[in-house]
Amino acid sequence: MDLLTLSLPSLLGGLAVTVLLGVVSFALGSVLGGLVTLARISRHRALRVAAAAYVSVFRGTPLLIQIMLVYFGLPQLGIQLPPIPSAILTLTLYAGAYLSENLRGGILSVDRGQWEAAGSMGMTYGRALRRVVLPQAVRVATPAIGGRFVSLMKDTSLASVITVVELTRVAESAGSSSFRYVEAFVMAGIVYWLVNTTLSVGQEVLERRMGRAYT
Amino acid sequence: MTRTVAIDARGLHKRFGELEVLRSVDLTVHSGEVVVIMGPSGSGKTTLLRCLNLLEEPDAGSVTVHGRTVDCSSARHGRARNRLIRDIRTRTAMVFQHLNLFPHMTALENVIEGPISVRRLPRSYAVEAGERLLAHVGLADKRDEYPARLSGGQKQRVAIARALAMEPEVILFDEPTSALDPELGAEVLQTMKDLAAYGMTMVIITHEIAFAREVADRVAFMDAGYILEEQRPNVFFNNPATPRARAFLRLMADTDGPPPGLEKTG
Ligand SMILES: Nc1ncnc2c1ncn2[C@@H]1O[C@H](COP(=O)(O)OP(=O)(O)OP(=O)(O)O)[C@@H](O)[C@H]1O
Ligand SMILES: [Mg+2]
Numbered sequence: 001m002d003l004l005t006l007s008l009p010s011l012l013g014g015l016a017v018t019v020l021l022g023v024v025s026f027a028l029g030s031v032l033g034g035l036v037t038l039a040r041i042s043r044h045r046a047l048r049v050a051a052a053a054y055v056s057v058f059r060g061t062p063l064l065i066q067i068m069l070v071y072f073g074l075p076q077l078g079i080q081l082p083p084i085p086s087a088i089l090t091l092t093l094y095a096g097a098y099l100s101e102n103l104r105g106g107i108l109s110v111d112r113g114q115w116e117a118a119g120s121m122g123m124t125y126g127r128a129l130r131r132v133v134l135p136q137a138v139r140v141a142t143p144a145i146g147g148r149f150v151s152l153m154k155d156t157s158l159a160s161v162i163t164v165v166e167l168t169r170v171a172e173s174a175g176s177s178s179f180r181y182v183e184a185f186v187m188a189g190i191v192y193w194l195v196n197t198t199l200s201v202g203q204e205v206l207e208r209r210m211g212r213a214y215t
Numbered sequence: 216m217t218r219t220v221a222i223d224a225r226g227l228h229k230r231f232g233e234l235e236v237l238r239s240v241d242l243t244v245h246s247g248e249v250v251v252i253m254g255p256s257g258s259g260k261t262t263l264l265r266c267l268n269l270l271e272e273p274d275a276g277s278v279t280v281h282g283r284t285v286d287c288s289s290a291r292h293g294r295a296r297n298r299l300i301r302d303i304r305t306r307t308a309m310v311f312q313h314l315n316l317f318p319h320m321t322a323l324e325n326v327i328e329g330p331i332s333v334r335r336l337p338r339s340y341a342v343e344a345g346e347r348l349l350a351h352v353g354l355a356d357k358r359d360e361y362p363a364r365l366s367g368g369q370k371q372r373v374a375i376a377r378a379l380a381m382e383p384e385v386i387l388f389d390e391p392t393s394a395l396d397p398e399l400g401a402e403v404l405q406t407m408k409d410l411a412a413y414g415m416t417m418v419i420i421t422h423e424i425a426f427a428r429e430v431a432d433r434v435a436f437m438d439a440g441y442i443l444e445e446q447r448p449n450v451f452f453n454n455p456a457t458p459r460a461r462a463f464l465r466l467m468a469d470t471d472g473p474p475p476g477l478e479k480t481g
Contacts, residue, residue, distance in 0.1 A: 111315075113311065114315065114317065117316075117317070118317075119304065120268055120270055120304055120307075120308070121304065121305065121308065121309075121329040121377075122301045122302070122304040122329070123329075123332060123333055124301065127333075131328065131332055132328075135319045136318065136319055139319070214318055214319050214361040214362075214363055215361055215363045215364055
C-alpha cells in the first residue's frame with residue numbers, strides 16, 4: 001500500500017487551508033459567541049429572544065445544510081462570496097452558537113453570591129461581569145470550549161462540498177485521479193488525527209495549569 | 216449631643232410572593248453605633264439587612280444612608296436611581312454569612328478590587344491601604360494566598376478587610392460566624408470587637424449572646440417581620456419587654472444555639 005498517493009505539497013496545502021478554516025472560524029466564533037452570550041443574559045427581552053433564536057437555528061440544523069445554504073443562498077441576495085470566506089462565515093456562525101452555549105453555562109455556574117458581593121460594593125453590572133463573573137465562568141467553560149475547537153477542526157472537512165480545497169478535498173481528488181481512495185483518506189485521516197491530538201495535549205496542559213490556579 | 220444618622224429605614228415592607236417577610240420595619244442607626252439584630256429563623260433579619268443596602272428592593276418604605284434617600288414607593292427605574300443605589304452600596308459594606316470572597320483573586324486582590332474599580336483609587340495607594348487592612352485583621356502574611364488556601368475564619372477576616380477597604384459609613388454583618396467552628400468564630404468576633412472599639416458603625420445579625428452583650432449599643436429583636444423591641448443589651452437579655460423575646464431567649468439558653476421559628480402562640 002502506497003500512502004504517498006498524496007504528494008507532500010498538496011497535502012500541506014490542504015492542511016494549511018484546514019487549519020486556516022478552523023483557527024479563523026474559532027477565533028471569530030469566540031467573539032461572536034461572547035457577544036451572543038451577553039445578549040442572552042441581557043435585560044432587554046428583544047436581545048434575549050433574538051440571541052436564543054440564532055442559537056437554536058444553528059444548533060438545530062446540520063452544518064452541511066448551513067454551508068450549502070450560505071454558499072448558494074447569499075449570491076441570490078446579491079452577495080458574492082468565494083468558497084473559503086463563505087465557509088469561514090458559516091463555520092463562524094455555527095461555532096458562535098455552540099460557544100455561546102458553553103459560555104452561558106459557565107456564567108450560570110458562578111454562584112449568585114458572587115454577583116451580590118460585587119453589587120454590594122457598588123460595582124456596575126458590566127464591571128461585576130468583567131471583573132468577577134467572567135473570569136470564573138471562562139475557567140469553568142474552558143474544557144468544553146477546547147472540545148469545541150477540536151470538533152470544529154473536523155467539521156471544516158464539510159467545506160469540501162463547496163469546492164474549498166482543504167484536506168478532505170485534497171484526499172478526494174487524489175483518490176479519484178489514482179482510484180486509490182482508501183490510501184488517500186487514510187492519509188488525510190492521519191493528518192486530522194495528528195492535528196487534533198496536538199490540540200488535545202495543549203488543552204490538557206492548559207487545563208492542568210488552570211486546575212492549579214487559585215490555590 | 217446630636218448624633219449623625221447613618222441609616223434611617225422607614226416603613227419597610229417586603230413580600231416574596233404570598234409571604235410577607237417585612238411588615239413595616241423602622242430602624243435608625245447613628246454613626247458609631249453597634250446595633251445587633253436577633254430573632255428566630257425566618258423572622259426577616261437577613262431580608263432587612265439586604266434591604267438596607269438595596270440588595271433587595273423593599274416593596275414600600277424608604278432607606279436613607281447618610282442623607283441619600285431611596286424611596287421604594289416611587290419609580291423603580293432610571294439611571295439616576297441606579298447611581299443612587301450604587302452610591303448607597305459603596306457606603307454600606309456587607310459581610311455575608313456564606314463566604315463570598317472572589318475565589319480567583321488573592322487576599323490582597325480581594326481587598327483592593329473595590330477601591331480600584333469602584334472608588335477609582337490609584338493602585339499603589341489601594342495596595343498600601345490593603346496591606347495595612349490585612350495586617351489589621353492579622354493576615355499580613357496571607358496577602359498572596361487565594362481564598363481556597365485560607366481557613367473559614369481567615370476568609371471571613373479577609374471579607375472584613377475587603378469591607379473596610381471601601382471606607383464605608385456602616386458595615387452590615389449577616390451571621391459572620393455561624394458557618395465557622397467556635398475557635399475560628401472567636402477570631403472573627405475579636406476582629407469585630409476591635410472595630411466596635413474603634414468606633415465603626417455596624418449592624419450585626421448574630422446569635423452570639425456574649426458578644427452582643429459586650430459590643431452592642433442596642434439589640435433589635437425581630438419576629439415575623441416586625442421589630443418587636445429595641446433595648447440596651449443588659450435590658451434585653453435580663454428583662455426583655457415582650458413575651459416573644461422571653462420565649463426566644465429561653466430557647467437560645469436551652470439549645471445553646473439559634474432556635475428555629477417560634478411556634479405561634481395564638
Ligand atoms: N429570595 C427569596 N425568595 C423567597 N422567599 C425568601 C427569599 N429570601 C427569603 N425568603 C423567605 O423570607 C423569610 C425570611 O427570610 P430571612 O432570610 O430574612 O430570615 P432570617 O431571619 O434571616 O432567618 P435565619 O435566621 O434562618 O437566617 C423566610 O421564610 C425565607 O424563606
Ligand atoms: Mg438570615
